[in-house]
Amino acid sequence: MxxxxxxxxxxxxxxxxxxxxxxxxxxxxxxxxxxxxxxxxxxxxxxxxxxxxxxxxxxxxxxxxxxxxxxxxSVWNGPGRPLLFPCTTTHTRFFPKKHSFVYSYLLVGIPVGWSGAAGGMISNDQNGTGAKGWYEVNAADYLERGNGHLGLRGKLDDYLKSQDVDTSLYPYAYLVTAAKFLGYHFNPVSFWYLYSAERRLAAIVLEVNNTFDERRMYFLTADSTEELVEASVDHRPNDPKPIRKTWKKDFHVSPFNSRKGAYSVVAYDPLSSNMEGRGPINCTINLISTKEHAKLVARIFSDGDAIDPTEMTPFQKFKFLASWWWVGFVTFPRIVKEAAALFFRRGLHVWYRPEPLKTSIGRHADATERQLEPLFRKYLKHLVKESRDPLIVKYIPSGVADAPAESLMSDHNEESLRLAETMEFKVLTPEFYSRFIHYAHDFEAVFSELNESHTIWVSEPKLLLNLFVKLSVPMPLQTTSYLDYGYFTLIKNLRRRPERIERPLTSSQTSTSIYPREDIRGFRLSSMDGYFLAHEDSKSLNAYRSVILRLFIAERIAMGNLNILWLETLILQLSLAWACLRIY
Structure with missing residues (x-):
């Protein structure tokens, strides 16, 4: 043997x-x-x-x-259990053209605070033990960008505090979401069910993501006094009372709807009663037009019983994975398919994406924007420190995971800082970083980005004068390095004012911009250029000039795309190498 x-x-x-x-x-x-x-x-x-x-x-x-x-x-003594929810989602549009579709959808539910792996199917490894399941929930993917080390409960508490909500009112929470499968997920909406100390559903946080990688959270409390336009849906008479809420729309979700109107929701408790239940999922979201007509109804509801993965046999797990593994991968292609049908078959106009509002979270920064964010932070810190009046600026970055908000203080004595004015400076989209370096004049940059392109939000705009209006004109380029002189001369010559972001427009409209494409003023070094030349070490200076020069050159010869610039550079290098081989 x-x-x-x-x-x-x-x-x-x-x-x-x-x-x-x-x-x-x-x-x-x-x-x-x-x-x-x-x-x-x-x-x-x-x-x-x-x-x-x-x-x-x-x-x-x-x-x-x-x-x-x-x-x-995986042993959990609190209320609720990790569960798999096979679901169906339906969308019905009533006007301007009728359109509807029905798809299967899989949701995963976990108690907020639970960590481990449930039956090898669902995992949340917030304690760093290496616990893995087929469907993975990672705290870094939810609510504010990054900060996964806080765990789901820590991030939820931080969000509630940002909404001036007492976290002790909601000691229990249950997250229902489309979890990662094989490292991938596309998650249009997650539901955070918040429970009172008596384990009754008391509030919901809707975490909505659009296809542009932007996010908006809505904190909704139970409110039976508000009127609601609701789709005709059959409910069991013994169902507990759902959360009903109506609120103003302020987030761009679908390119076929403007940012106007209102939303309403009817959401039933998936754990009723006493957080011991196992479904069903039952949630209806309505889009209401400015004339208070139901424009679109979206539903997600359970298709069968919820499944406890700890009670599944190996064969049941195999059968479940074989039936549902593909669903998460086709969510985005399904959205594209329905969008194509609305545009080509129904003839609907497309609303181009507006920049996100203060209440939303911008997209992830690209590689260039991730390099520019810490450089802009250094420059802003310098401006605040040199402010002629006592000033405290709370700087909130955008798009860079784990980049913290920071309070910056001017260089005054402690007595003066007690009387200092405070300003919140929030970057709404990481595009701001790559736009700011195009301006030669700081005040023009912040004024244009604040009032025209809407890439930043400032709580006290009048205080911008203390930061960005210079009492003296920056000196001409002066440096002892011929290399720096050559780099910054080229930067000065390539720099041009960015065009205003003109949104929202629909596909039926054309641009009405009155700004010339070429700035007729003589460009000089920007104040930010001068700061890095005069105050920063060689490492920061090299990083600054390198990223700006690559971006400016790409705009001239590569349609502003650094990947195309890299490909052009590679082709040039290969061509030169081939020419040298031919010669020698």
Whole structure:
């Protein structure tokens, strides 16, 4: 028997046990890990084979101990359980053209505060134990960008505090979302159900994401006094009272709707009663026009019973994954398909994306914007420090995960700072960083971006005078480095004022911009250029001039796309190398 199997009976039993553990509580990573060790050896030499098998046994023993630790972490004594919710979503548009569709959809629910892996199917590894499941919830993907180390509860509390809400009113919470599968998810909306100390549904946070990578959270409390335009939906008479709320629309979700109108929601408790239930999911969201007509009705509701992954057999897990693995991957293609039908078949006009408002979260920054954010932060800190009047500026960045908000104070004594005026400077979209460096004049930059392009929001605009209006004109370019002189001369010559962001417009309208494409003023070094030349070290200076020069050159020869510029540079380098080979 040993000769046939090529292993000892103990090793065979251990392998079989490990396989059972993998399919019972393990996820994708566990399966691949075991696969490499269970079928990876057919060594001809007996001593080598025995040594290899001994090493396998040691690793599998460690693995079994690790999975036992993950199982212990999955024990949850609080209310609610990790659940899988097979659902159906429907959209019905009433005007200007009728259109509807129905799709299957999968939601995952977890108690906020729970960490571990439930049956190898659902995981939330906020404690950093390595717990993995097929459907993964990561705190960094929700609410404010980044800060995953806070966990779901910490991030939820931070958001509630930002809305001036007492977090003690909602000691329990349950998140229902489209979780990551194989590292991917597209999540149009997540539902945070908030419960009172008596475990009654008391509020909801709707976390809405659009296809432009922007986000808006709505904190909605139970309110039975407001009128609601609701789709005709059959509900059971014994259902508990749902959350009903109507609020003004201020977030661009669909390109076929403007940012005007209102939303209303009817959301039933998925854990009723006493947070011990298992569904169903039942939520209806209505879009109401400015004339108070129901324009669109979107529903998501359970299609069958919720599933507790800790009660699933290995075969049930396999069957479930085979039936639902593809759903998350086709969410975005389905949106594109329906958008094409509305545009080409129904003839609806497209509303171009407006810049997000103060209440929204901008898209993720691209590589250039991520480089520019800390450089702009340094410059703003310098301006605040040198302010002639006592001033405190709360700077809130955009698009860079884990880039913290920061309070910047002018260089005055403590007595003066007690009387200092305070201003909040919030960047609404990371596009601001790449636009700001195009201006030669700081005050023109902030005035244009605040009032015309709407890429920033400032709580006290009058205080901008203290920061960005200079008492003296910046000196001409002066540097002892010929390299710096050449770089910044080129930057000065390539710099041009960015065109105003003119939104929202529909596809049926054309631009009405009256601004000339070419600035007729003589450009000079900007104050930000002068700051980096005079005050920053060589590392920061090199980073600043490099990113600006690449961006300016790309706008001239690569349609503003740094990837195209890189490709053009590569082609040029290959062409020069080929020419040199031909010559020599």
């Amino acid at each position: 040993d000769i046939v199997l090529g292993m000892s009976p103990y090793a065979a039993i251990l392998r079989a046990t490990a396989l059972w553990v993998c399919f019972t509580i393990g996820g994708l990573g566990d399966f691949l890990f075991l696969l490499a060790f269970l079928w990876g050896s057919s060594l001809p030499d007996l001593n080598l084979r025995e040594t290899y098998q001994a090493r396998q046994i040691e690793i599998l023993v460690l693995y079994s101990r690790w999975t036992s630790r993950v199982m212990d972490l």
